[in-house]
Amino acid sequence: MNAAHHHHDAKLSRNQSEILSCLRKAKEPMSAYAILDRVRVSGISHPPTVYRALNELMEKGMVHRLQSRSAFIACGHGACDGKFAFAICRLCEKVVEIPLSDADQAALLSLAPDEIAPEQVTLEIAGLCEICRPA
Ligand SMILES: [Zn+2]
Ligand SMILES: [Zn+2]
Structure with missing residues (x-):
């Protein structure tokens, strides 16, 4: 890297x-x-x-x-353009950065209701990593 x-x-x-x-x-x-x-x-x-x-x-x-x-x-990739989401293990706090495509980001921003003009979206997915998952 x-x-x-x-x-x-x-x-x-x-x-x-x-x-x-x-x-x-x-x-x-x-x-x-x-x-x-x-x-x-x-x-x-x-x-x-x-x-x-x-x-x-x-x-x-x-x-x-x-x-x-x-x-x-x-940044998980050295540097990026700000289009990303995170997946976080809720037990050990391992974080994985997920790059979002322009289309992914546009789809998320389009969820904003009319009364809020969207500027930025933050997406964090919580779950369990391979190590913390019960066998
Ligand atoms: Zn990044
Ligand atoms: Zn974990």
Whole structure:
């Protein structure tokens, strides 16, 4: 997976790369405070610094937010265009990112009622992963 996102990494600030590599190493969703704890050793010690870098990484499509648990996770594909859903194991919190096609996303957005103009859709599927599923 590393080769795929090199051209993106080149443009990252030091704080952004610290936080991105922390999330990539974790391979699981992390709260902003858990990230802060982990990057403190690299000299990042203020919550606003973490939030700013997270927002910038989300704009680049390299980090996504798991709405249902207020946590952040590195993009499963290096970076993407924001069309994705998540499947989450409700026992071990394993997260798998599912790319959505334009048609998938359009179909989801079209569920919005007339009184709400749709801008964005968040889809999280909960279930059990192979390891947590009873045999
Ligand atoms: Zn992604
Ligand atoms: Zn599981």
